[in-house]
Structure formats: C-alpha cells, structure tokens
Amino acid sequence: MTRPVNILAICGSTRKGSTNEVLIDIIADLYRSSTEFIRFEGLSDLPHFNxxxxxETPPPAVTAFREQLRAADGILICTPEYAMGVPGSLKNALDWVVSSMEFSGKPVVLITASSMGEQAHQSLIRTLLVIESDLPESSRLLxxxxxxxxxxxxxxxxQLLQAVKAVMESMLSKFIGQQ
Ligand SMILES: Cc1cc2nc3c(=O)[nH]c(=O)nc-3n(C[C@H](O)[C@H](O)[C@H](O)COP(=O)(O)O)c2cc1C
Structure with missing residues (x-):
C-alpha cells in the first residue's frame, strides 16, 4: 500500500455532539493507520436544491462538495432518522449529485444510527442505489x-463494534492491493 485510502465522511446530523459524528470519529480512529478520513463540513452550506x-456553473458550495466526492476513494455516511425519513440536509446534498453522478460506482458505507432508523435507512438505500453507488448489503448497517x-x-x-468493523472492512477490502 503506497498511500492511505481516502474516505469522505458525511454526517447526516448537523447538531453539536451528534452521536453520528461521534461514530465517525470512532471509525476514523479504528482505521487511522491505513485510511485518511476527511469530514465533509459543508452540509449546512449547500443551498436548497433547485x-x-x-x-454548468453551480453554486460554489456545490462545486466544492462534488470535488470532495470525486477525490474520495470511498464515502461513509452516518445519519440519524428524522420524522420517519432522511434528514432534509442530507437528502438535499444527495439531490445535488443526481445529475453530476459523483456517487456512480463509488464504494459507500451507509450507517443509520438512530432511535429506530429503519425508514431513513431504506429510503437512503433506494436513493444511493438510484445514483449508482457501490452499496452492497455488506456495506449497510442500521x-x-x-x-x-x-x-x-x-x-x-x-456486537455493535464487530458490526461496524464488518461494514467498514466490506468497503476497505475493495482497496487492498490497489493503492
Ligand atoms: C425532529 C426530530 C425527529 C426525530 N425523528 C426520529 C424518527 O423518526 N426516528 C428515529 O429513529 N429517531 C428520530 N429522532 C431521534 C434522533 O434520530 C436521535 O436522537 C438520534 O440519535 C440523533 O442523532 P444524532 O445524535 O447524530 O444527532 C428524531 C429527532 C429529532 C430532533
């Protein structure tokens, strides 16, 4: 391996002290020797999708988001469920890449960490698959x-620690021998 795997981590919760943000930190720490996690900080800066x-010249925040996605080897999404669905700011971000297709063929790990979460999880799986993410069942965790x-x-x-390692390794195994 000549360079670390770059993972762009997107947290669906923008609140301070978010459990999903903590999960991203824990995962980044678990894989710090082989992987560089870059936290996407711009979710709240994206304009409402229109x-x-x-x-051809989208708003600068959108261009920056798309560039970060393109530069990433893989994407980690950790999100809560709000009102039985996907948090609006995360869905808004995904709407911005429907036409530009940065998720197409990109390995993605989806973790929906919430009180319940099933509705958001299923909805995100549908959205991520329609934009052609590489999201096998082994890379999804509710x-x-x-x-x-x-x-x-x-x-x-x-048990959760083992499940988190399993979804991450499902994605990271794709990069073994590629760097
Ligand atoms: C407005 C609002 C709506 C919520 N609706 C749901 C819901 O439908 N299903 C669920 O599992 N949790 C729901 N929750 C609880 C959050 O998903 C839960 O507190 C989660 O841990 C928050 O994630 P975070 O700690 O990363 O911010 C809701 C929370 C808020 C603030």
Missing part, C-alpha cells in the same frame, strides 16, 4: 437505540 441552479450503544465517545456494545 434544478435551475444545477447548471443501528437502532444508538444512544445506549455509543456513550462517552465509545462503542459500548461489543
């Missing part, structure tokens, strides 16, 4: 009751 703005399993910056549930 096809009229989706031109974590219900997340706040009882992730506490004080740690995964306190051993």
């Amino acid at each position: 096809p009229d703005l989706d031109t 974590i219900p009751f997340v706040k009882s399993k992730v506490r004080d910056g740690k995964i306190v549930d051993e």
Whole structure:
C-alpha cells in the first residue's frame, strides 16, 4: 500500500455532539493507520436544491462538495432518522449529485444510527442505489437505540463494534492491493 485510502465522511446530523459524528470519529480512529478520513463540513452550506441552479456553473458550495466526492476513494455516511425519513440536509446534498453522478460506482458505507432508523435507512438505500453507488448489503448497517450503544465517545456494545468493523472492512477490502 503506497498511500492511505481516502474516505469522505458525511454526517447526516448537523447538531453539536451528534452521536453520528461521534461514530465517525470512532471509525476514523479504528482505521487511522491505513485510511485518511476527511469530514465533509459543508452540509449546512449547500443551498436548497433547485434544478435551475444545477447548471454548468453551480453554486460554489456545490462545486466544492462534488470535488470532495470525486477525490474520495470511498464515502461513509452516518445519519440519524428524522420524522420517519432522511434528514432534509442530507437528502438535499444527495439531490445535488443526481445529475453530476459523483456517487456512480463509488464504494459507500451507509450507517443509520438512530432511535429506530429503519425508514431513513431504506429510503437512503433506494436513493444511493438510484445514483449508482457501490452499496452492497455488506456495506449497510442500521443501528437502532444508538444512544445506549455509543456513550462517552465509545462503542459500548461489543456486537455493535464487530458490526461496524464488518461494514467498514466490506468497503476497505475493495482497496487492498490497489493503492
Ligand atoms: C425532529 C426530530 C425527529 C426525530 N425523528 C426520529 C424518527 O423518526 N426516528 C428515529 O429513529 N429517531 C428520530 N429522532 C431521534 C434522533 O434520530 C436521535 O436522537 C438520534 O440519535 C440523533 O442523532 P444524532 O445524535 O447524530 O444527532 C428524531 C429527532 C429529532 C430532533
């Protein structure tokens, strides 16, 4: 391996102290020797998707998002569920790449970590597959009751720790021997 695998991590929660953000930090720490995690910080800066703005010169925040996606070897999405669906800011971000197709063929790990989460998880799988993400079942993880399993910056549930490692390794195994 000559260079670390670049993973762009997108958190579907923009709140301070988000459990999903903590999960991203834990995962980045688990794989720090072989992988460079770059946190996408611009979710709140993306304008509301409007096809009229989706031109050859889109808003700068959109261009920056697309460039970060293109530069990444893989993408990690960690998100809660809101009101039985995908958080609006995350869905908005995905709407911006329907025409530009940065997810096409890109390895993605999807973790939906919430109180329940099933509706958001299924909805995201449908969206990510329609934009041609490389998202096999082995790269998808639903974590219900997340706040009882992730506490004080740690995964306190051993079964969950193993499941998180399994989804990450499903993606990272694609890069073995490629760098
Ligand atoms: C407005 C709102 C709506 C929510 N709706 C749901 C829901 O439909 N399903 C669910 O599992 N959790 C729901 N939750 C709970 C959050 O998903 C849960 O607190 C999650 O852990 C938040 O993730 P975060 O810690 O990364 O911000 C909702 C929370 C808020 C603030």
